[in-house]
Structure formats: structure tokens, C-alpha cells
Amino acid sequence: MVSGVIHAQDTTSADGLFAAAREAAYEQKNNTNAIRLAKKALAIAPAYTDVVVFTGRVYAWSKNYDSSLHYMQQAIAADHNNEDAYIAYSDLEMWNAHNEKALxxxxxxxxxxxxxxxLLIRKVKILAAMRRYLEAYTAVSALADGGGGNAEVRAMMVMLRDQSCRNKVSIKLDGMWFDTSRTAFSIANDDDARFAxxxxxxxxxxxATRIGPWVVRANVANRFKKPGLQYEMDLYPKLSKTFYMYLNAGYGDHLEVFPRWRAGTSLFANLPHAYEAEAGVRYLYYTNDIFFYTGYVGKYISKFLVGARTYLAPSGNKFSNTTGATIRYYFGGADDFVNLVVMKGLPIDDRRINVDLFNAGTSRFAELSAKCSIKKVNIISLNLSWLQNKLPYNRQVEQYQVGIGYTKRFL
Incomplete structure (x- = not known):
């Protein structure tokens, strides 16, 4: 059957043999026959560099790396402007984990x-594999600025953003106000402080550390007319070029203002075709243990990131459920975007919200935020959010929030 296909094609010219070789490799998955046909084409046209590069690729797919290297070097020696030859050669070295040579x-x-x-995309990937994150981030940012900012480039740039900075300092300020005017009856006096x-x-x-970014954070809040302080630590260990983790632990000194304890972990995956995903668990302790399981999937589409998230909390034989969607538009680098989040339920990872205050009701949440970088090292952020919570006994509370932040990155 295979020979019948070959005889139906032109196998007397280099072009015909090349076409037959590609069919054998790509459609029939027959590398041995593809190499045989390619060599016949080269016997007719030894300077046919496209066939030379193709032969080198097929040898690499067959794990015959010495022969592959011979053909790659032959193609480059014949034509130093052959982009495909350099791409194939760098791929060969990357597959063999020869990162220095590939670079x-x-x-x-x-x-x-x-x-x-x-070639620029491969350079970014090689630098990232070598943990030269700053150089990788600089290269991918230049690629995006130069009009190469498709979904794959955008995903790489966001992934490398925090890995690339040696140090980063941020400060954020937020104010929250409550509206209880839609409550069916007056809030009791002893509840007034809860909605101040x-x-x-x-x-x-x-x-930056050898295993990934390390975060130390202090949160200060005045809730219920009482001050509170929370200390947190995060770690984002990089496991491979596909997976990295999130680890969190925190302690609050005032139970009414912050949970006494909080912890969390997630596994993140940077997937092919500009997808990303997360699965994890969160733990909060106020006066009892609260566990939430979370999952997320997102995809970069041109200059947009669209995603969906859920939080599930065991409640007896059922699960209470928070679901939400996000859409983000990048108008520049990884720190230049406008973001919209809508949720049915509470955003569990939002430190500005006291989950214990609202967890008895049915909630809806929306937030519009934006970030803008100045010379890539100064980042300004703004956010506005709205939270509606329907409490028991026909009581309804709405929370309005406005915030501003500043980040200084040290590259």
C-alpha cells in the first residue's frame, strides 16, 4: 500500500521525492522510508537545503542524533541565512538538554x-530553562513590543514576570464602605461596628531564590472598629518548565479582624496552546476549621486572558460553591492590563474580605482593576469592587471598595 502511494507520485525529480518523503514522515509516520526518499532527492540535488534540513529533523525524530547533527551543520554551512536550519539545529540541542549549545x-x-x-521564542525558552530569567523576560518583552505578542508570547511573558525580578516591594491601600439601607429592618446596635x-x-x-520567588507580607486592617495585623509568607517553587507550586502560611493577631490561621497550596501548570491551570486547597481558622478547594483554567487569546475559577467548601454532605470568570486585556507588558472579575460567591483568596462575616449568606462579587508599568520597574495599580451579601432574616449588605497600589521592581 505504501509503495502504491509512492509510485503514484513523481519520484524522478528532487521536488517529487521531497514531497514523497514528507508524506512518508508526516502522514505515514515511516521515518525510515522518509530518510530513504530524502537521500534520493539529495542525490539529484545535493544543494537542496530544505531537504537537508528535513533529513536532519527526521534523523532527530528517530533519535539518531549524530546523523541529525551532520545534516544540520551541512545546511547552515551551505546557507547562513537559512532560518529553518537554525531552528531545527537549536531544537536538536534542546531535546538533548544541551542548553548552552542550543543558546x-x-x-x-x-x-x-x-x-x-x-528563533527569539526558542531563545526565551532556553534562557528560562537555564534559569536566566531576567534575560528571558527582557527577550520576550522585546518580542511582544515588536509585534510578536501572540498568545504563546503573552503566556511566556506573564510566567517569567515574577521569576525575573531580584526583588520587588509593594504597598497597597484599600477602603471599604457598607450599605445596609436595603435591610428589611434596622441593624441592631451591637452590629453597628460590623458594618462601620x-x-x-x-x-x-x-x-528571588534558587527554587522560586519568596514573598513576605504584612496586612493591617481596621474592621469592626478594631485594629488587626496579619503576617504571611508565600513561596512559588518551580518544579519543571511546566509545573510550579504555591505555598502559603499566615497568622492573624486579632480573631475578629483576620483568621487566626490561614494556609494554602496549589499546583500550577503552564500548558500547551497558551493554556494555564491550577488546582489547590485553602485553609482558614476563625473559631473553627474552614477548608476550600479551588480549581482554575485560563487561556491566552491574542492580547486577552480569559479564565474560570471555582471554590468548593464541604458543608455536611454537600459543597458550598463559588464560581467566577475573569477577562483580562493586556495593552502592554505583563504588568499593563485591565481586568474584570465576576463571581457568584466569595473570593476566598481576597484578604480585604472577612470571609467569616459573610459566609452565612449568598454573595455576588465584581471587581474592575488595572495595572500600568512605568519603565517596567514602577507599577501603579487601581481597583474598584462591589460585594452584595444576602444574610439570614432578610438582611442585605453591600460592600464597596476602592484601592490603590504601588510596586517597585528591582531587576
Whole structure:
């Protein structure tokens, strides 16, 4: 059957043999026959560099790396402007975990074909694999600024953002106000403090470590006319080029203002085709243990990131459920975007919300936020949010929030 297909094609010219070789490799998955046909084409046209590169690729797929290397080097020696030859050669070295060699090949290719988007993408991936995150972030940012900002580039840029900074300091200030005018009857006097205006502030330090970014954070709040302080630590260990983790632990000194204890962990995955995903668990302790399980999936589409998240909390034989969606538009780098979040339920990871205050009701939440970077190292953030909670006994409370933040990145 295979030979019948071949005889139906032109196997007397180099072009015909090349077409038959590609069919054998891509459709029939027959690498041995593909190499045989490619060599017949090269016997007719030894300088046919497309066939030379193709032969090298098929040898690599067959794990015959020495022969593959021979053909890659032959193609580059024949034509230093052959972009595909450099791409195939760098792929070969990356597959063999020869990152230094792969980087050298990629940079040599860029010296001849500086506008090559595919070589730039490979350079970013190689630098990231070598944990040279700042260089990788600089390269992918330049690629996005130069019009190469498709979904794959956007996903890489966001992934490398925090890995690339040596240190980062942030401060955030938020104010919250409550509206109880839609309550069916007056809030009792002993509840007045619960719905008094609230203030929230946080200071955060991020520093790079060998295993991933380390975060130390202090949150200060005035809730129920009482001050409180919460200390937190986060760690984002990188497990591989696909997976990394989130680990969190926190302690609050005033039970009514913050949970006494909080902890969390998640596994993140940067998936093919610009997808990302997360699965994790959160723990809060006020006067009893509260566990939440969370899942998220998102996809980069051009300059947009769209995603969906859920929080599930065991409640007897059932699960209480929070579901939400987000859409983010990037108008520049990884820190230049407008973000909209809508949720049915409470955003459990939001420190500005006292989950214990609202967990008895049915909630709806929406937030509009924006970030803008200045020279990539100064970042301004703004956010507005609305939370509606229907409490028992026909009581309804709405919370309005406005916040501003500033981040200084040290590259």
C-alpha cells in the first residue's frame, strides 16, 4: 500500500521525492522510508537545503542524533541565512538538554536572521530553562513590543514576570464602605461596628531564590472598629518548565479582624496552546476549621486572558460553591492590563474580605482593576469592587471598595 502511494507520485525529480518523503514522515509516520526518499532527492540535488534540513529533523525524530547533527551543520554551512536550519539545529540541542549549545546556535541564527520570531521564542525558552530569567523576560518583552505578542508570547511573558525580578516591594491601600439601607429592618446596635467603614493596607516584599520567588507580607486592617495585623509568607517553587507550586502560611493577631490561621497550596501548570491551570486547597481558622478547594483554567487569546475559577467548601454532605470568570486585556507588558472579575460567591483568596462575616449568606462579587508599568520597574495599580451579601432574616449588605497600589521592581 505504501509503495502504491509512492509510485503514484513523481519520484524522478528532487521536488517529487521531497514531497514523497514528507508524506512518508508526516502522514505515514515511516521515518525510515522518509530518510530513504530524502537521500534520493539529495542525490539529484545535493544543494537542496530544505531537504537537508528535513533529513536532519527526521534523523532527530528517530533519535539518531549524530546523523541529525551532520545534516544540520551541512545546511547552515551551505546557507547562513537559512532560518529553518537554525531552528531545527537549536531544537536538536534542546531535546538533548544541551542548553548552552542550543543558546549559541540560536544566537548565531539571530545574527543572520535578526527578525526571526521562532528563533527569539526558542531563545526565551532556553534562557528560562537555564534559569536566566531576567534575560528571558527582557527577550520576550522585546518580542511582544515588536509585534510578536501572540498568545504563546503573552503566556511566556506573564510566567517569567515574577521569576525575573531580584526583588520587588509593594504597598497597597484599600477602603471599604457598607450599605445596609436595603435591610428589611434596622441593624441592631451591637452590629453597628460590623458594618462601620473599614481600612486595609499591606506591605509586601518579593525576593528571588534558587527554587522560586519568596514573598513576605504584612496586612493591617481596621474592621469592626478594631485594629488587626496579619503576617504571611508565600513561596512559588518551580518544579519543571511546566509545573510550579504555591505555598502559603499566615497568622492573624486579632480573631475578629483576620483568621487566626490561614494556609494554602496549589499546583500550577503552564500548558500547551497558551493554556494555564491550577488546582489547590485553602485553609482558614476563625473559631473553627474552614477548608476550600479551588480549581482554575485560563487561556491566552491574542492580547486577552480569559479564565474560570471555582471554590468548593464541604458543608455536611454537600459543597458550598463559588464560581467566577475573569477577562483580562493586556495593552502592554505583563504588568499593563485591565481586568474584570465576576463571581457568584466569595473570593476566598481576597484578604480585604472577612470571609467569616459573610459566609452565612449568598454573595455576588465584581471587581474592575488595572495595572500600568512605568519603565517596567514602577507599577501603579487601581481597583474598584462591589460585594452584595444576602444574610439570614432578610438582611442585605453591600460592600464597596476602592484601592490603590504601588510596586517597585528591582531587576
Amino acid at each position: 549559541a546556535v540560536t544566537e548565531e541564527g539571530l545574527s543572520y536572521v535578526p527578525a526571526s520570531r521562532e 467603614p473599614q481600612r486595609f493596607a499591606s506591605v509586601e516584599l518579593v525576593t
